[in-house]
Amino acid sequence: MHYDNSPYNLLVLLGPTASGKTTFAAHLAKELDGEIISADSRQIYRGMDLGTGKDLEDYTIDGQTIPHHLIDIVDAGYKYNVFEYQADFFKAFEQVQHNRRWPVMCGGTGLYIESVLKKYKLINVPVNQPLRDSLQGKNLQELSTILAGYKSLHNQTDTDTVKRAIRAIEIEEYYKEHPEIEVKLPDIHPLIIGVNIDRESRRRKITDRLKKRLDEGMIDEVKQLLDSGVTPEDLIYYGLEYKYLTMYATGQLTYKQMFDKLNVAIHQFAKRQMTWFRGMERKGAHIHWVNAFEPMEEKIQKVIKLLQA
Incomplete structure (x- = not known):
């Protein structure tokens, strides 16, 4: 459906880690002739790919690469913050609007998402x-x-x-x-879609994905970052994968300790993400939840129907 025929001017797709939201967002953006604006606090860093789960292949659907913003925009080691994110988001938002295309915000960083939806005074x-x-x-x-x-x-x-x-x-x-x-910011009229995944499936997908990323060379990625001059302290600052893999690479943890601690930490992180989203609902955000395992076409049609409301 065309951007001009909807009461909304922003589609927000949120969900916990491993819920499949990126793939869903890419398919939606292709269907709507949209562009994705990432809302992930770590995918903005260059060279931090496997550890942040960029899955850049998810942005290519049937050979077509979906335009995306706020991924790979600063070097590892830099301390990017919510103030910069809000400003960068609205720049990207206005650019996508100027292109007469749908802005599709996609991510799991609750603070970044709310900084836009609530127009935090930053x-x-x-x-x-x-x-x-x-x-x-x-x-x-x-x-x-x-x-x-x-x-x-x-x-x-x-x-x-x-x-x-x-x-x-x-x-x-x-x-x-x-x-x-x-702070003066552009007007937004968001439709918020949440991707819901049951706890057991989420836990299984998180552990499977962690094993897969370790097999694909996530440890080498961290070693390369350290070799390039990023300090262990700076990498640990990014938390989760970078915290525990750096501790392993610098001899502070064994491989098994690293895997077990990181696996638990990602599960806890996903739980905190869901707590944040439920908190958004309590404060008045209307999130339309869709099941992660519904067929892609059904999910897309649901969203299109909502955009026309």
């Missing part, structure tokens, strides 16, 4: 050294408790290291002290 928050000093020595649990005390919507779903938690608190503190900040 600015480039400077470093607050006295605050950082006062938080020094606190563990992740203590920092998470402090973070939960702030009233705004940014919470700790994506905060899996002490460094990230301190930065999140720093951002919250800045907003508290500067309530006057105004």
